[in-house]
Structure formats: structure tokens, C-alpha cells
Amino acid sequence: MGGMPAPDAAQREAAHNLEVMKRLREVEQAIDARAPESDIEPSLDQIRAVMDLLGDPQRSYPVIHLTGTNGKTSTTRIIDSLLREMGLKTGRFTSPHLHSMRERIALSGVPISPERFIAAYDEVLPFVELVDAQSAEAGRPRMNYFQMLVAIAYAAFADAPVDVAIVEVGLGGAWDATNVADGQVAVVTPVSLDHTRMLGDTVEAIADEKSGIIKAGAVAVIGVQEPEVTEIMAARAEAVGARIALEGNDFGLLTREVAVGGQQISVRGLSGDYEDLLLPLHGAHQAHNTVLAIVAVEAFLGGGEQRLEPDIVRAGIAAVASPGRLEIVRRSPTVLVDAAHNPAGALALRAALEDSFNFARIIGVVAILKDKDATEMLEILEPVLDHVVVSRTTSPRAMRPDELGELAVDIFGEDRVTVVQDLPDALDTAAGLADEGGVGGGVLATGSVTTAAEVRMLLGATEV
Incomplete structure (x- = not known):
């Protein structure tokens, strides 16, 4: 018999949904009860231990890692849009969130479902509790809110599984919990003074901390910076054996014009030009974020040797949204x-x-x-x-x-x-x-x- 499902099926589904929402609230409250994300200590021991116990899920997919002071979330979202347009299954990790902590973890561009979020939480919790107990014995605090969400994200990406994870740091770089992953591409958006209480009082101190996401064999894609910041990034890349690409030097924005609903831009990438892209975001800063995103994708897919398909780039850029950004x-x-x-x-x-x-x-x-x-x-x-x-x-x-x-x-x-x-x-x-x-x-x-x-x-x- 076709048509309407039996009332008991509908009732069962309603009961299930209610159960999920109730459980979700409990999980969110448990995560919220942890120390705030601004409570950080310069150590990756705890998140490393949890990843180790989980079998290092963050090594089961390639990672594009982003740091910087401004523009990280928008750039992450633009990279995500481009890679999805190319048919890849993406995981995206951003912070902070606007309305719900689940927004921070997106699968194929959509915030993780309550079911998947709960499943990943249940998967990591026993190991987090084990590490928390060890920390307590050593007189150290338990894992904080942010570390917990990183563990959930990395596990959820492995479970999906994703083809690539695009990961924005929470704060800084070297000591950020996300840095237990090694980015194949490290993107650094413009660096300025912001979280000085946590990261040091000079742009150099902040840049030094952020340069910690640049790893051996990676490509470092560096946005427009103060000269001293560029120097620090270049020194780090040389020290670890990473390639570096500098905006304004190796790639850049060719033209931008204000257009209805956003702007039209042309970009010089590492391996070619991409002309007349319609970007539905406002402001020159978003044009520069888009340049970084395109180059990050070039670096990720062909080491920057291969020009991306212009029509795919055009479609990926046209589909971009960045909620809460102008x-x-x-x-x-x-x-x-x-x-x-x-x-x-x-x-x-x-x-x-x-x-x-x-x-x-x-x-x-x-x-x-x-x-x-x-x-x-x-x-x-x-x-x-x-x-x-x-x-x-x-x-x-x-x-x-x-x-x-x-x-x-x-x-x-x-x-x-x-x-x-x-x-x-x-x-x-x-x-x-x-x-x-x-x-x-x-x-x-x-x-x-x-x-x-x-x-x-x-x-x-x-x-x-």
C-alpha cells in the first residue's frame, strides 16, 4: 500500500527526533560546562593523547589549515565552496559560531547533523575522560570547550569520511588544538594585533605563534602582511622545508569592480589567471580572501602546477556565502x-x-x-x-x-x-x-x- 506512512511510523519518527534533540541538548550542555576556549595552555599533550587513543583520525584525510587575524572563516568557506564544486566531500571546521556549536563542524558545506554530532561525541568521550583523569592526577585542567570540539570534528571527518578537511585555527597556530593535524597547505590571512593577552604583545610574537601551522613539505600561502610578518613566515617555511607563495609576489588580485550583489574580480593564481568571477560578498577584503582561497586550492590539487578549470572556479565562487560578514x-x-x-x-x-x-x-x-x-x-x-x-x-x-x-x-x-x-x-x-x-x-x-x-x-x- 502506497500513500501515507502508518501513524505508528510517523509517531516513531517523532519520538526518535525528540530523543535526538533531548540528547543533543545534554551533549551541548556537557561541552559548554568545560572551561571556555579562551582558557588555553601552551601544550598539545591532551589533544594529542586523545587523537592517539582514537587512532589518529586527523591523519586519515588531507588538511588545508588556516590561520591569521581577520578573514579566516570567510576564506575557509570559499575554499570549501571551490572544493565541493570540484566534487570533493569536504569537512569544514570554523569558529566561533553564530547560533549553534554544530555550525563549527560542516560536512559537504552543511552543519553536522545532530545524529552525527552525538555519534562523534560518544566516540571521543571515553578517551577524553581518560585523558582528563590523567590531567587531574598531574594537577592540570581537563580539556576545554575548544579542544573537545576539535576532537569531535576530527573524528566526525574520519567517520564521514571526507576527501579533505579545511580547518581554521581557534587561536594562534603552534599551540592551537587543531595543530595536531598537519596541513598539506597552510594559509595565513592578514595578521594584526588582536588576542594579545594570549599570544604576546607584538605583531612579531603573534606571527611567530601563527607560523607554527607551516609544516615540512607543505605549501604556505601567505596573504598581504606587514614586512616583518612575511619575514617570519618565510623563515619558518625555510626551517621546516615548506614551499612559500606570497600574495603580491607569486599571485594576487588583478582587478575588482563593485557589482550588483557583490563584486566582479579577476585573479592571478600560481598557475594561471581566473577572470571575471562574480563574488557575492562585499568589500576589497573579501576579494583578497578569495584570492587566497583559489591559490590554496591550486596548491592543494596540483602543488600549484596545474590551472584549475575556470568554469568550476567561477561556479564555486558564485556559490559562496559568509553569514554575518557584511x-x-x-x-x-x-x-x-x-x-x-x-x-x-x-x-x-x-x-x-x-x-x-x-x-x-x-x-x-x-x-x-x-x-x-x-x-x-x-x-x-x-x-x-x-x-x-x-x-x-x-x-x-x-x-x-x-x-x-x-x-x-x-x-x-x-x-x-x-x-x-x-x-x-x-x-x-x-x-x-x-x-x-x-x-x-x-x-x-x-x-x-x-x-x-x-x-x-x-x-x-x-x-x-
């Missing part, structure tokens, strides 16, 4: 969200606003975490924002609106600043101000990944 989440008034959370991110955001958007007025909704350089970010954004509504996200690390408001008044003047205690009201206030002078006003919500995530959710955009 993303339009609503029209009338237009609301943009951007995850900029440091001065370099704010500069890229400002340049993109000036070059890609044509608003009569832009009203900012700004919420920043207290360990970030709020003053410098506000100074950078001041020329492009007509008015700023300062607020806070639900993050416990959020700076108080009154405090942020005082900083903003010093930069914008009192008449251009409104302080609103919670984000939903701040968004309403900003939309009202954007509409005030007639058509053509826009709202930009920025200042942290959490700001972008919460505004997306408030406006019903939760697709990743």
Missing part, C-alpha cells in the same frame, strides 16, 4: 550585520561600506566585548556612521552600554549617540532613525560576532 539580513530599511570585532575588521568594514553601499544615512548599532579596543573601533567607524546606537548583547563579556556610550560621545559628540540597554530595542531605535529622513537609510549592526549573531536571530535569519 550580510544583508533585512530590507526596508536595509539592515546589515558584520562580525568586525577588532580595528582591522572595522577598517575592512568601513572601506566596504564606502565602496559597495550607497545609503543616504547609516545608523550603527554597536555592541562590543569588554576586552576589545572599543575606542579605536568607534574612531574607525565614525566617518561612515551618521548616528550610533550603543547597546549590549547577552554575552557575559559584553561592555556595559553606559560605558560604551561615554566612549562614543567623546568620538561622535552627544547628538549622534543614543544609549539603549538591550539589543532588540536598540535595533528598533536604529530602524526608526534610519527611516526618519525618508528613503535610503540603512542600519549596520556590528562590534562582535555575538552582535551579528543576535541581530540575525532577531530578524529571523538563522540559516548558515
Whole structure:
């Protein structure tokens, strides 16, 4: 008999789904209960021990490894899109997430399913608990939130199995938990000062830590850097026996023009040119991220000797999305969200606003975490924002609106600043101000990944 499934089948499926969601919540709570990802110690002993006990799943597929200060997640997503267009099964690991920790682990471009996430968790947990017990005996902390997710990701990629994993570091490079894998290609996006508390106070110290993902026999693909950063990367490549390819030297962006819905770019790769690619992301920084992504794929597939099929590159680039990165989440008034959370991110955001958007007025909704350089970010954004509504996200690390408001008044003047205690009201206030002078006003919500995530959710955009 065709037609509708028997009610008991439908009921069974509903019961199963409920069971899965309940279990997923328990697993997520258990992972959340671990020390935060900012709690790091310079050691790979624990994650190495877990991988060893699992049979080193991270060695069962090739890895493209990415570090840098800004642009890592977008570049990772562009590489993923290109490789999928070529018919490869991909694993993608990025951080932080916008809405759910499962977003960090994607299989073939889609966040890992609850079932697969739970299965990978159950697979690694006994070994994690074993290593945690050994750590406790030695007076060391148990594995943190991030290390746990790395273990789950590497196991899930092996189980899928994937043809290639594209892995973004969490923080730094050498001592990042992801670095138990050895990238066949190591990509370094632009390096600037960001997590200085963890990584040292100079660009050189940060670059040195990040250069730790460059391994013997790899190809290191290096984005535009300060000269001292390039020197450190080149020295590391030479020391370990890796090939190095430098943007602006060995490859680069040939042309870019703003186009409807993004930009049209032409790229000089290691093995040929790729012309008139339509990239559906805004800003020169995304054009540069795309250049790095194309070259990383060239390096991965043919050691950079073989030109990629132009039509495949064109299709892979056209299919790219990077949620929360200068993303339009609503029209009338237009609301943009951007995850900029440091001065370099704010500069890229400002340049993109000036070059890609044509608003009569832009009203900012700004919420920043207290360990970030709020003053410098506000100074950078001041020329492009007509008015700023300062607020806070639900993050416990959020700076108080009154405090942020005082900083903003010093930069914008009192008449251009409104302080609103919670984000939903701040968004309403900003939309009202954007509409005030007639058509053509826009709202930009920025200042942290959490700001972008919460505004997306408030406006019903939760697709990743």
C-alpha cells in the first residue's frame, strides 16, 4: 500500500527526533560546562593523547589549515565552496559560531547533523575522560570547550569520511588544538594585533605563534602582511622545508569592480589567471580572501602546477556565502550585520561600506566585548556612521552600554549617540532613525560576532 506512512511510523519518527534533540541538548550542555576556549595552555599533550587513543583520525584525510587575524572563516568557506564544486566531500571546521556549536563542524558545506554530532561525541568521550583523569592526577585542567570540539570534528571527518578537511585555527597556530593535524597547505590571512593577552604583545610574537601551522613539505600561502610578518613566515617555511607563495609576489588580485550583489574580480593564481568571477560578498577584503582561497586550492590539487578549470572556479565562487560578514539580513530599511570585532575588521568594514553601499544615512548599532579596543573601533567607524546606537548583547563579556556610550560621545559628540540597554530595542531605535529622513537609510549592526549573531536571530535569519 502506497500513500501515507502508518501513524505508528510517523509517531516513531517523532519520538526518535525528540530523543535526538533531548540528547543533543545534554551533549551541548556537557561541552559548554568545560572551561571556555579562551582558557588555553601552551601544550598539545591532551589533544594529542586523545587523537592517539582514537587512532589518529586527523591523519586519515588531507588538511588545508588556516590561520591569521581577520578573514579566516570567510576564506575557509570559499575554499570549501571551490572544493565541493570540484566534487570533493569536504569537512569544514570554523569558529566561533553564530547560533549553534554544530555550525563549527560542516560536512559537504552543511552543519553536522545532530545524529552525527552525538555519534562523534560518544566516540571521543571515553578517551577524553581518560585523558582528563590523567590531567587531574598531574594537577592540570581537563580539556576545554575548544579542544573537545576539535576532537569531535576530527573524528566526525574520519567517520564521514571526507576527501579533505579545511580547518581554521581557534587561536594562534603552534599551540592551537587543531595543530595536531598537519596541513598539506597552510594559509595565513592578514595578521594584526588582536588576542594579545594570549599570544604576546607584538605583531612579531603573534606571527611567530601563527607560523607554527607551516609544516615540512607543505605549501604556505601567505596573504598581504606587514614586512616583518612575511619575514617570519618565510623563515619558518625555510626551517621546516615548506614551499612559500606570497600574495603580491607569486599571485594576487588583478582587478575588482563593485557589482550588483557583490563584486566582479579577476585573479592571478600560481598557475594561471581566473577572470571575471562574480563574488557575492562585499568589500576589497573579501576579494583578497578569495584570492587566497583559489591559490590554496591550486596548491592543494596540483602543488600549484596545474590551472584549475575556470568554469568550476567561477561556479564555486558564485556559490559562496559568509553569514554575518557584511550580510544583508533585512530590507526596508536595509539592515546589515558584520562580525568586525577588532580595528582591522572595522577598517575592512568601513572601506566596504564606502565602496559597495550607497545609503543616504547609516545608523550603527554597536555592541562590543569588554576586552576589545572599543575606542579605536568607534574612531574607525565614525566617518561612515551618521548616528550610533550603543547597546549590549547577552554575552557575559559584553561592555556595559553606559560605558560604551561615554566612549562614543567623546568620538561622535552627544547628538549622534543614543544609549539603549538591550539589543532588540536598540535595533528598533536604529530602524526608526534610519527611516526618519525618508528613503535610503540603512542600519549596520556590528562590534562582535555575538552582535551579528543576535541581530540575525532577531530578524529571523538563522540559516548558515
